[in-house]
Amino acid sequence: MNMKNIDTATSQSLIELQGITKVYGSDSVAVHALAGVDLQIDAGEFVAVMGPSGSGKSTCMNILGCLDTPTGGVYRFRGLDVGTLTRDQRALLRRNYLGFVFQGFNLLNRTSALENVELPLIYRGVASCERHRHARRALELVGLAGWESHTPGELSGGQQQRVAIARAIVIEPEVLMADEPTGNLDSTRSREIMELLQSFNTEHGITIVMVTHDAEMARYAKRTIHFLDGRIASVQHNGGQA
Amino acid sequence: MVWETIFLALRAIRRNVLRSSLTMLGIMIGVAAVITMVTLGSGATEQVTAEISSLGSNMLQVRPGQGVRGPGGMRTDADKFEIEDAEAISREVYGLVAVAPTANRSTQAISGNKNWPTSIMGTTNDYLKVRDWQLENGRAFTQNELRSGNTVCLLGTTVRDELFGDKDPVGVRIRLQRLSCQVIGVLESKGLSNFGQDRDDIVLVPLRTFQRRIAGNIDVNDIYVSAQDGISTETIQANIEDLMRERRDIVAGQDDDFHVRDMQEIVSTLTSTTRILTALLSAVAAVSLLVGGIGIMNIMLVSVTERTREIGTRLAIGALEREVLMQFLIEAVVLSSFGGIVGIILGLAAAAAGSNMLGMPFVLNPGIIVIAFVFSAAIGVIFGFFPARQAARLDPIEALRHE
Numbered sequence: 270m271n272m273k274n275i276d277t278a279t280s281q282s283l284i285e286l287q288g289i290t291k292v293y294g295s296d297s298v299a300v301h302a303l304a305g306v307d308l309q310i311d312a313g314e315f316v317a318v319m320g321p322s323g324s325g326k327s328t329c330m331n332i333l334g335c336l337d338t339p340t341g342g343v344y345r346f347r348g349l350d351v352g353t354l355t356r357d358q359r360a361l362l363r364r365n366y367l368g369f370v371f372q373g374f375n376l377l378n379r380t381s382a383l384e385n386v387e388l389p390l391i392y393r394g395v396a397s398c399e400r401h402r403h404a405r406r407a408l409e410l411v412g413l414a415g416w417e418s419h420t421p422g423e424l425s426g427g428q429q430q431r432v433a434i435a436r437a438i439v440i441e442p443e444v445l446m447a448d449e450p451t452g453n454l455d456s457t458r459s460r461e462i463m464e465l466l467q468s469f470n471t472e473h474g475i476t477i478v479m480v481t482h483d484a485e486m487a488r489y490a491k492r493t494i495h496f497l498d499g500r501i502a503s504v505q506h507n508g509g510q511a
Numbered sequence: 512m513v514w515e516t517i518f519l520a521l522r523a524i525r526r527n528v529l530r531s532s533l534t535m536l537g538i539m540i541g542v543a544a545v546i547t548m549v550t551l552g553s554g555a556t557e558q559v560t561a562e563i564s565s566l567g568s569n570m571l572q573v574r575p576g577q578g579v580r581g582p583g584g585m586r587t588d589a590d591k592f593e594i595e596d597a598e599a600i601s602r603e604v605y606g607l608v609a610v611a612p613t614a615n616r617s618t619q620a621i622s623g624n625k626n627w628p629t630s631i632m633g634t635t636n637d638y639l640k641v642r643d644w645q646l647e648n649g650r651a652f653t654q655n656e657l658r659s660g661n662t663v664c665l666l667g668t669t670v671r672d673e674l675f676g677d678k679d680p681v682g683v684r685i686r687l688q689r690l691s692c693q694v695i696g697v698l699e700s701k702g703l704s705n706f707g708q709d710r711d712d713i714v715l716v717p718l719r720t721f722q723r724r725i726a727g728n729i730d731v732n733d734i735y736v737s738a739q740d741g742i743s744t745e746t747i748q749a750n751i752e753d754l755m756r757e758r759r760d761i762v763a764g765q766d767d768d769f770h771v772r773d774m775q776e777i778v779s780t781l782t783s784t785t786r787i788l789t790a791l792l793s794a795v796a797a798v799s800l801l802v803g804g805i806g807i808m809n810i811m812l813v814s815v816t817e818r819t820r821e822i823g824t825r826l827a828i829g830a831l832e833r834e835v836l837m838q839f840l841i842e843a844v845v846l847s848s849f850g851g852i853v854g855i856i857l858g859l860a861a862a863a864a865g866s867n868m869l870g871m872p873f874v875l876n877p878g879i880i881v882i883a884f885v886f887s888a889a890i891g892v893i894f895g896f897f898p899a900r901q902a903a904r905l906d907p908i909e910a911l912r913h914e
Contacts (some may be wrong), residue, residue, distance in 0.1 A: 324893075336827060336907050336908050337908055356832065357831050357832060360826065360830065360831050360832075361831070362827065363827065363828065364828065364829025364830075365829070367829075369824075369827050369828065371824075371911065372639050373820075375820055375824040375911065376822075377821055379526055387623070388825070388828060389828045389829065391515050392825075392829050392830050392831075392834065393829075413867075420824070437881060477852070486652040493720075494568050
């Protein structure tokens with residue numbers, strides 16, 4: 270267990286799912302996206318989530334990212350029952366503990382890399398000069414020093430995803446949620462991004478939960494969880510090598 | 512946070528300058544119309560007020576036909592006055608300074624090869640007294656000239672300028688229709704009237720000359736009366752009405768076929784005309800502002816749809832519902848109040864040009880500027896709220912998935 274976790278929530282895991290279900294629609298047309306998921310993720314872990322389309326992995330990710338609430342079961346984040354939180358409370362939780370990296374980068378157009386990275390800090394109410402400092406540092410960490418004033422349109426796909434990663438890690442999150450972060454990139458760029466994510470996991474102790482289709486990318490994680498029909502089908506440990 | 516949001520809104524507007532300016536157009540036109548009308552209106556009011564105080568509010572005008580306000584409007588078939596009516600008024604109504612019978616007609620004034628269409632008025636020296644009209648040079652009519660209907664005339668400055676340029680016309684003969692007439696004086700310039708007429712575009716001749724040599728009848732159109740200071744115009748108005756009813760054989764219960772107006776009434780007619788005009792244009796402005804507001808709502812809805820992924824990203828990152836609401840609301844308010852500011856500037860420019868053209872004073876009304884600005888900002892709030900709420904209530908998962 271990571272040193273970082275000892276003072277917070279006693280022996281509990283950072284993330285704890287107990288019998289999580291998610292049902293869309295009702296009665297006869299009900300779709301059971303998740304049919305009872307139990308999962309624990311400890312601080313400092315790097316978890317890959319895999320599974321075919323419709324297996325429930327995206328739904329699980331949304332719940333883990335506090336973007337969605339489960340129909341049944343309990344989700345504890347740092348010991349806090351997320352199911353009891355309001356929409357705004359979940360937003361505050363995301364703001365303070367979670368970083369997001371998306372398949373489509375989701376950067377603001379015609380807005381410089383630096384300002385994109387500053388965005389989460391604006392919502393945190395960080396003062397302007399502080400923001401610049403943190404955002405510059407984050408861009409440096411993802412290897413984009415000198416690209417601060419470039420807009421997404423002037424950057425390659427790999428660079429855009431680096432900006433997105435900088436935006437996610439600038440708040441020094443507990444957990445980084447990555448939803449197919451290499452889905453729009455070629456294999457070389459994908460490996461670069463994965464190495465970057467891995468370095469944040471090992472060197473900065475950021476917990477990473479990543480959805481991916483690509484078994485090769487999943488090998489960067491320490492643990493791979495396979496979803497099938499709304500359940501965890503298998504868990505595979507792999508030391509976290511490429 | 513608020514400054515960040517305003518900055519953000521300004522950038523969103525700058526990204527799409529053409530669309531933003533088209534969106535603001537409605538607000539701009541509405542505000543500009545209001546500002547122009549109110550500014551011109553207060554200019555006109557001030558001018559009228561100034562004019563009344565310079566004239567003295569003690570002038571009355573007696574004219575045949577019913578007042579404009581009578582049912583069926585002005586009657587033109589009423590009997591004209593005669594010179595004896597004016598004499599009777601000056602003899603029998605107490606408290607008058609001057610009584611000026613007038614008759615007029617449009618005609619050509621000709622001097623040498625110059626030719627100018629103008630208005631010719633037959634009257635007496637009392638007309639100059641009633642109007643408080645001085646002579647620039649030359650002299651007024653003599654009693655003899657008035658009595659015997661001599662062919663002499665006084666020129667307004669416009670007629671003088673058109674026919675003689677810089678030269679002194681006094682002593683020269685000009686032709687009015689078939690009448691050859693000696694210029695004996697030039698009237699000082701009075702400029703434009705409230706109705707935009709050039710009051711210097713006139714030739715005065717003795718009333719008898721006008722009747723015998725130009726009109727060929729003994730009609731008098733209007734009688735202007737000037738009351739002494741300290742004597743109520745209402746009393747004089749009532750006395751003149753009684754006298755004229757008697758002279759024109761109007762029995763009790765029968766409507767007057769003439770009308771006595773004092774300056775106050777002329778002013779109120781004018782201001783009520785201005786008011787109607789202002790109300791009409793305000794209605795147009797209100798519609799324009801409404802349309803402008805709907806335009807802003809429309810463009811904000813488009814903007815929310817276009818930026819669904821951005822909104823999703825912001826929500827995922829941890830933006831609260833009210834923060835997203837504020838972002839879009841402020842964007843709408845910035846749009847509308849910017850349109851308002853441009854409208855105010857355009858409106859003031861139009862009012863300045865208009866008052867310059869109409870020869871009216873330009874009266875800046877700070878109250879209406881503040882109201883116009885607040886109103887345009889309020890339109891942003893009202894019409895921006897619905898789209899902003901839509902943005903704030905988006906489901907982040909759906910929004911992130913949006914193409």
